[in-house]
Amino acid sequence: MQRLEFEMFANEILSRLPTKCVARLRCVSKLWRYELSSHLFAIIHYHRMANNPYRKLITLTKSSIDLHNLISGKVDISSRKIISFPVDTCLSNLTILASEYGLLLISIHWLPNELILWNPTTNQFLNLCDKKPRNFFDLREDAVGIYIDSSNDLKILLLQRRMDDVVPRVYSRNTCQWKTLTLLKGTDYDSSLYWLSSGTLCNNVLYFPSPHYWTPAKSYTIAFDVDSETFSKVSIPQSTDVIGRQTNP
Incomplete structure (x- = not known):
């Protein structure tokens, strides 16, 4: 029952939080990490964030992987952030x-x-x-x-x-x-x-x-x-x- 209640809490409340906040909350406990890493939560969170006017754009070049904010369909160049790829290549x-x-x-x-x-x-x-x-x-x-x-x-x-x-x-x-x-x-x-x-x-x-x-x-x-x-x-x-x-x- 406790797990079911937390699943409802995660899907209805935590799924409305920004992606960065969700990533931090996964470190709270094993239960939080399990529920916030589930495929169902990912789908619910994706659909909620799809209505957010602030989105992310990933571009791949020969020298870097860049992350930009996408605001109302336009790329915010000043928001550029370089992210790393987890595989050594x-x-x-x-x-x-x-x-x-x-x-x-x-x-x-x-x-x-x-x-x-x-x-x-x-x-x-x-x-x-x-x-x-x-x-x-x-x-x-x-x-x-x-x-x-x-x-x-x-x-x-x-x-x-x-x-x-x-x-x-x-x-x-x-x-x-x-x-x-x-x-x-x-x-x-x-x-x-x-x-x-x-x-x-x-x-x-x-x-x-x-x-x-x-x-x-x-x-x-x-x-x-x-x-x-x-x-x-x-x-x-x-x-x-x-x-x-x-x-x-």
Whole structure:
């Protein structure tokens, strides 16, 4: 009962506090740290802060990771603050792939390549690549997407292509485990098919454009329904020349 009462207190009262205050309150006790680190609290806090006119903008350069205040859609240059990345690597090796609820999905493209889920507020991170040789992240060959399912579980979809074979895997933040899905059958994933590294989420569907380098007519988009966790193939309309030749009068 005491824990349930504190959970309600955290979700209704503490979730209205600024992010920096919440980070400090996590040090009060183990109970406070557990509840204020939960995925449910993160979602509630994110939605409350989304209505705040004062937001944060993170920019990544080759020399620093900068944090700016974003006020009414404009960047406050004077508020610049440099933050550190928790993994020891050159910043030029980092690529921001996607973000959701204040979490960043970042690729470290070096040997071995890694996929990092990072919370810039708490500076906590999780390396999503296990030690198996085939399960590292390849920025040139693989694609990723991040989303929230119907149970408010943050998940990451990873499409790994190895030797023209694509294996889709989904990571659950609630269970901290990967599971393998079934991709479309009969689809050509040869080396001339170019992947974009991050998917676009729209109406609970992740879209991965897959333009064909040599034959544009073979281009298509892979659509992933986050509710049913199934894939479909969407054809890309072919462009036509609609610009007529200009003639002199």
